[in-house]
Amino acid sequence: MRILGVDPGLTRCGLGVVDAAGARRVSLVHVEAATSPSTDPTPARIARLGAALDRVLDEHRPDCVALERVFAQSNVSTVMGTAQISGVVMLAAERRGLPVVLYTPSEVKAAVTGDGRAAKAQVGFMVTRILGLAEAPRPADAADALAIAIAHAWRGGAAPAGSAATTAAQRRWAEAERAARRRG
Template sequence: MRVMGVDPGLTRCGVGVVEGVPGAPLSLVHVSVVRTAPDEDVALRLLGIERGIEALMDELCPEVVAVERVFAQHNVSTVMGTAQAAGLAMVAAARRGLPVAMHTPSEAKAAITGNGRADKAQVTSMVTRLLRLDAPPRPADAADALALAICHVWRGGGQARLAAARGPTVPGQAGPTQAEINAARIAEAQKAARSRSRGGFPR
């Protein structure tokens, strides 16, 4: 599975692509940051982010896009820019027929470090270790994007296997229930936790 993680931002939009499956070492495909100038018109900045993300999607051909779920913050202008960038990533994915997954920051942190309240240094350290990188990805937006991608490979695997086991969805046929999806996610998280306690990868 090739997953593109997007850490949305108006000034720096992190993009990280990893490849692998649950239970096996992951490999880094790409990591970068799409930047825009703070003094530029907002519409032009959004255009620049859109073009940057779309160019990377066309070049790297991800199978799924994982985007950070945006929550309200005290700084309204910051959260607005973040939400706008997240929307651009989702539209770019939809335009190419790619599924989009939303993960909260705490979900990504828990998947990577085992602690949903881990700080950026801890996340960066674990991303570097898991992808066997020679140096930590910089800036933090790049590491966060990779963390989102890794999170989806590990946590999205159970949901994908559940959907595959139930077969293709057809009109009039119900897909997996939310309870089934949650059960699959919990099982994946438990496997990951047991594996981390043994110093390995999720099984």
């Protein structure tokens, strides 16, 4: 299963694509941090990040999207930007018929490091190790996007075809949808 992980943000939006197989095997397909200048008007920033997201969705054709859940912070402008980009991600996925699964930061950290309160550096280290990379993806938003995709794969989102986690009908439906998207 191909998974797009998204760490939403209005200044930097992490986009990480992994292929997942059984036995907790994941491999890197693509990673980037799309950016928008804080000096631009918000609609232009959203459009710029939306275009980067569309490009990744069209080029890599994921089977699903794993998105970091917006959480409350004291900085309202940060929460607003994150929520706005999260909406863009959900809309783009819905238009393509892709399921979206939301994960809290602590769920992602726990899945990847074993500690729901792990520091960003530890998450980056584990992403590097899990994917067998020479160095951690930069900036941290890129590594976080990969961590979100890995968390989805490891939390049952990437159960291989034929696994007991899905019914035969669900597997046939998912395979048909993937084939149709890749042909389209």
